[in-house]
Amino acid sequence: xxxxxxxxxxxxxxxxxxxxxxxxxxxxxxxxxxxxxxxxxxxxxxxxxxxxxxxxxxxxxxxxxxxxxxxxxxxxxxxxxxxxxxxxxxxxxxxxxxxxxxxxxxxxxxxxxxxxxxxxxxxxxxxxxxxxxxxxxxxxxxxxxxxxxxxxxxxxxxxxxxxxxxxxxxxxxxxxxxxxxxxxxxxxxxxxxxxxxxxxxxxxxxxxxxxxxxxxxxxxxxxxxxxxxxxxxxxxxxxxxxxxxxxxxxxxxxxxxxxxxxxxxxxxxxxxxxxxxxxxxxxxxxxxxxxxxxxxxxxxxxxx
Numbered sequence: 001x002x003x004x005x006x007x008x009x010x011x012x013x014x015x016x017x018x019x020x021x022x023x024x025x026x027x028x029x030x031x032x033x034x035x036x037x038x039x040x041x042x043x044x045x046x047x048x049x050x051x052x053x054x055x056x057x058x059x060x061x062x063x064x065x066x067x068x069x070x071x072x073x074x075x076x077x078x079x080x081x082x083x084x085x086x087x088x089x090x091x092x093x094x095x096x097x098x099x100x101x102x103x104x105x106x107x108x109x110x111x112x113x114x115x116x117x118x119x120x121x122x123x124x125x126x127x128x129x130x131x132x133x134x135x136x137x138x139x140x141x142x143x144x145x146x147x148x149x150x151x152x153x154x155x156x157x158x159x160x161x162x163x164x165x166x167x168x169x170x171x172x173x174x175x176x177x178x179x180x181x182x183x184x185x186x187x188x189x190x191x192x193x194x195x196x197x198x199x200x201x202x203x204x205x206x207x208x209x210x211x212x213x214x215x216x217x218x219x220x221x222x223x224x225x226x227x228x229x230x231x232x233x234x235x236x237x238x239x240x241x242x243x244x245x246x247x248x249x250x251x252x253x254x255x256x257x258x259x260x261x262x263x264x265x266x267x268x269x270x271x272x273x274x275x276x277x278x279x280x281x282x283x284x285x286x287x288x289x290x291x292x293x294x295x296x297x298x299x300x301x302x303x304x
Contacts, residue, residue: 020147027151031159037121041159044117045167051110052171053178059101059109060182067092067183089183103184104192105266107172108200111164115207115232118160122211123224125152130219135304149216149299153209153292160208161201168197192268199281203262206288207232210258213288213295231287232259255280258287 018026031037067087087095093103126149129135142148172186172193179186188194210231214224239254254260255275264280275283 018141020151023142023147024151024154026141027148027155031125031152031155040117040121041163044114044121045163047113047117048110048164048167049171049174051113052107052168053174055109056106056171056175056178056186059096059103059106060179060184062101063089063092063096063103063184064182066095093184102192102196102267103179103186104190104268105196106175106179106186107168107193107197108164108266110167110171111200111204114160114164114167114204116229118156118163118204119207119211119228119232120225122156122160122208123215123228124221125156125215126212127215127219127221127224130215130304131221139304145299146296149212149296153212156208156212157205161205164201164204165197168200172197195268196266199266203266203284206262206284210288210291213291216295216299217291231257236260256283258284261287 067089096103126135129138138148139145172188176186186193207228211224211228214227215221218224218227235257236254236259239257239260242250242253244250252273255264261275261280261283264275265277265284267277267280270276
């Protein structure tokens with residue numbers, strides 16, 4: 001009797017085991033059912049679009065000032081020297097791009113706010129489970145642990161990418177009449193526009209994955225968000241101060257921070273004494289892996 005009962009029990013266990021598709025569906029339900037998550041996503045969308053629209057107006061005024069002043073250096077609107085020959089709109093746009101204003105990057109000008117909000121949301125997605133003890137229920141349902149982590153990562157990456165993509169396209173549509181007022185023809189055919197839109201989604205999704213990894217490693221909402229802000233906002237400022245140290249080496253350290261490398265990934269063309277967009281993408285990927293791999297190992301090996 002016992003020899004037939006045990007295999008049946010094992011077979012039943014296998015039939016009722018939670019597949020990765022089931023884990024992914026469970027994480028998606030948890031993610032979208034929280035009112036706070038819905039509010040943060042909505043606020044992130046509005047912030048990206050709003051800042052992008054303001055950036056379109058500001059860049060338009062700067063391009064107009066460059067064109068009217070006849071100078072390749074951006075000037076304060078209204079401070080136009082009399083008698084200076086005007087530049088063409090193409091020359092003014094090229095000058096603005098050379099100074100880092102990147103007219104083609106206007107649709108993603110507001111993603112830094114999206115990075116901050118979605119990165120913090122990613123930290124909270126798992127750190128809150130550690131704080132409330134809900135992580136034990138999650139790991140009881142998914143004993144192997146890593147499928148739960150990867151399911152959360154997929155949900156975050158896909159949602160972050162799609163939200164950023166939609167917000168960038170909406171910003172692009174809003175920017176068309178704003179830029180047109182200053183004589184700038186904003187279109188998807190402009191070099192770098194489509195590239196920046198699609199890569200902007202990659203950048204935000206990467207930061208969201210970094211936030212999830214920090215929440216897994218630190219297991220504290222406040223601590224994870226502080227480290228995230230330090231990595232993607234404060235570290236760049238700190239490395240700029242290193243440029244005051246004698247020696248050429250310190251002048252270029254800032255290029256390898258995640259925010260600068262990721263920002264370079266969104267640009268097109270090469271710059272003198274600066275990493276290429278491809279190198280920026282590889283450095284940004286390296287930072288994400290530097291956080292994600294230890295996070296996965298930590299979740300697998302540490303007690304919950």
